[in-house]
Amino acid sequence: MTKPFLSVELLTQQFPDGAGDTLTVFENATFSVAEGEFVCILGHSGCGKSTIMNVLAGLAEPTSGTVIMDGEEISGPSLDRGVVFQNYSLLPWLSALKNVMFGVAARHPDWSKSEVQAHSEKYLAMVGLDGDAIHRKPSQLSGGMRQRVSIARAFANHPKLLLLDEPFGALDALTRGTIQDELLKIWNGTNQTVFMITHDIDEAILLxxxxxxxxxxxxxxxxxxxxxxxxxxxxxxxxxxxxxxxAIRNHLVHFLGSRSKELAGQSSGSGANSPETIRIDRTEKDTPETDDDPTHQAHLRAVNE
Amino acid sequence: MVQKIDMRSTLLSLTILFVGVFIWHAATHVPDTGPTGVELSQGEMDTLLGKNMLSEDIEYYATQGVEFAQLEQIASLNLSRSMIEAAGGIQALGISAPDENSAPAPGSLFPSPTQIGKELWATIADPFYVAGTNDMGFGIQMGYSLLRVLIGYSLSAAVAIPLGFLIGMSPMFYKALDPFIQVLKPISPLAWMPIALFTIGDSELSSIFVIFICSLWPMLTNTAFGVANVRSDWVNVARTHELSTTKTALTVILPAAAPTIITGMRISIGIAWLVIVAAEMLVGGTGIGYVVWNEWNGLRLDRMIVAILLIGVVGMLLDAAFARLQRAVAYAE
Incomplete structure (x- = not known):
């Protein structure tokens, strides 16, 4: 097996809980992401998804453990890891175009201003923003448009890893749908590795x-x-x-609905906490046709890495 | 709707102005400055007639406000009125009699709105005359004050804003410098004056120093506050784009904190303008603050009030300039 593009090894995060003790958010988390893969992470609030994201982005230091990307250990933020934040994080005193140019200019300090602008406009057009709208300030844009700008800023920089922190969490369902389609459209043309936090099961399956x-x-x-x-x-x-x-959706609903609680809450010692790979495929001919409960063990092919 | 409110507020402002000026006018109005006539008793009349004074002359001088004692002196001259007039009037003959200037003013000594208006017009018409060290146009004196404020304030901004950035960006520096700031900040700017006069010696430089020190604190604390409270999301954007500390400070933190910094600068310029007037009263020499004190000493209340009025107008203009700057750097989140 080749070395994965991104590998998270024995990642542990603890915070002081305010009463003199430590609170372990997660312990010895170990997983990997292949190059060009689109991975979503699903879980209830407070399970440490955002903390994992911050560690991957280099904005937070884990208590212990390492993250290796492309053969190098991550330390601190980098242009190789682009982040789309939930609250867009656009600079409010700059226009949409200038916000994207801000990122592009940081990535390519040697480019001329017109090159930076042309590149930025291209990526804004890819998320469906052009004409007058790109010269508006974020406060004059709708939530959906702001998140489009944020996505354009991240994609325009061609990061090796794109981190999306609940990018559609604050949007209404209709807008969310269109931007998901746009995200898929851009992503299809790239081979961009994406790591995304979401609360939305259907969004995760689609992407x-x-x-x-x-x-x-x-x-x-x-x-x-x-x-x-x-x-x-x-x-x-x-x-x-x-x-x-x-089949997949039911499995996810069951997991989030009950099994996430059943499996929670104990320290598992020093061993690596690797996920169990679940593959559900009804189209394969050799799958025995049984009842519809996807959590049924006979129905699943569990493969440990 | 907005237009209607604008119109009404303008109307109300004008009403308040007119009412204020009217009350001022009524309180300071001097109805007639001419001499008032003197009523003579029958006995006094008889005495004067007994001294061969013509009854029509007695009546004439009495309406001019000449008292009985002086009328007796005129009678003893034994001259006709036409001869007295030919000699230059009774004053010329050494007899004291009231004229327009010696008439007692029934109103207040405080200048009336019309006097202020005249003085104001004279100032606007010729603001830059120099007729001596104590008699210069208000434009020149205002220039002295503004120059002092400009120098002191600029020096202050050059220290306060970089230092504020340092304090805002580094919790260590914040904790280290906070006690000094907290103790020095509440000291009245004029309390620094004796120290400045003793150490610097020069009164000109001392007033500039006082402007410097009083402008420092609002700019320093506001810059530090603005910088420290820049949203962490924006700083994270800078971090994920691998910006250097200097670049982050200039392209993210400065524009993000600019509205707070300008607010501090606006407070500072207001304080500096308040303090320069007081400082100039204290050290004297030149400047609009000195003018106020000088005119008070010369009891030229009209000129003093005009100077005070101009201090207010210039202060308003300074504030308006910063308000405009504030709008220019403002952003909506």
Whole structure:
């Protein structure tokens, strides 16, 4: 097996809990992401998803453990890891275009201003922003448009790893749908490795190659990695008819609904907490046809890495 | 709706102005400055007639406000009125009699709005005359004050803003310098004056130093506060884009904190303008503050009030300039 593009090894995060003790958010989390893979991480609030994201972005230091990307250990933030924050994090005194140019100029300090502008405009056009709108300040844009600018800023820099922290969490369902489609469209043309936090199961199935499932905290762990066995390109109105769609979806709902609690809460000692790979594929001929409960063990092919 | 409010507020402002000026006018109005006539008793009349004074002359001088004692003196001259007039009037003959200037003013000594208006017009018409060290146009005196404020304030900004950045960005420096700031900040600017006069010696430099020290604190604390409270998301954007500390300070923190910094600068310029007037009263020589004190000593209340009025107008203009700057750097989140 080749060395994975991104590998998270024995990552532990503890915070003081205010009463003199330490609170372990997650312990010895170990997982990997392949190059060009789109991975979503699903879990309840407080399970440490955002903390993992901050560690990957280099904005937070883990208590222990390492993250290796492309053969190098991560320390501190880098232009190789682009971040799209939940609250857009656009600089409010700059126009949409200038916000993207801010990122592009940081990535390519040797470019001329016109090159930076042309590159930025291209990426804004890719997320459907052009004309007058790109000269507006973020406060004059809708939430959806702001997040588009933020996505354009991240994609324009061609980071090796793109980190999306609940990018659509603050948007209404309709806007979320359009921007998800746009994200897929851009991503299809790139081979960009993406790591995304989400609360939305359908969003995760639509976008991801693999979904990491986290149990509840404290002592949260990445318990399962569910492969999405639905071929690309995916369209939201087509994938729901795919035989695997509801099987996967039911599995995820069951996990978040009950098993995330059952599996939560204990320190697991010093061993690595690697996720169990789950592959659900109804289209394979040799799958025995049984009841519809996807959590049923006979129904699943569990492969330990 | 807004237009209606604007119109009404303007109307109300004008009403308040007119009422104020009217009350001022009524309180300081001097109805007639001419001499008032003197009523003579029958006995006094008889005495004067007995001294061969013509009754029509007695009546004439009495309406001019000449008292009985002086009328007796005129009678003893034994001259006709036409001869007295030919000699240059009774004053010329050494008899004291009231004229327009010696008439007692029934109103207040405080200048009336019309006097102020005249003086104000004279100032606007010729603001830059120099007729001596104590008699210069208010434009020149205002220039002295503004120059002092400009120098002291600029020096202050050059120290306060970089230092504020340092304090805002480094919790260590904040904790180390905070006690000094807290103790020095509440000291009245004029309390620094004796120290400045003793150590610096020069009164000109001392007043500039006082402007420097009083402008320092609002700018320093506001800059530090603005810089320290820049949203961590924006700083994270800078970090994920691998910006250097200097670049982060200039391209992210400075624009983010600019509204707070300008607010501090606006407070500072207001204080500096308040303090320069007081400082100039204290050290004297030149400047609009000195003018106020000088005119008070010369009891030229009209000129003093004009100077005070101009201090207010210049202060307002300084504040308006910073308000404009504040709008220019403001952003909506």
């Amino acid at each position: 991801a190659d693999r979904i990491l499932l986290m149990t509840n905290g404290p002592f949260a762990r990445v318990a399962e990695a569910v492969e999405i066995t639905i071929p690309r390109p995916r369209r939201r109105e087509e994938i729901i008819d795919h035989p695997n769609y509801y």
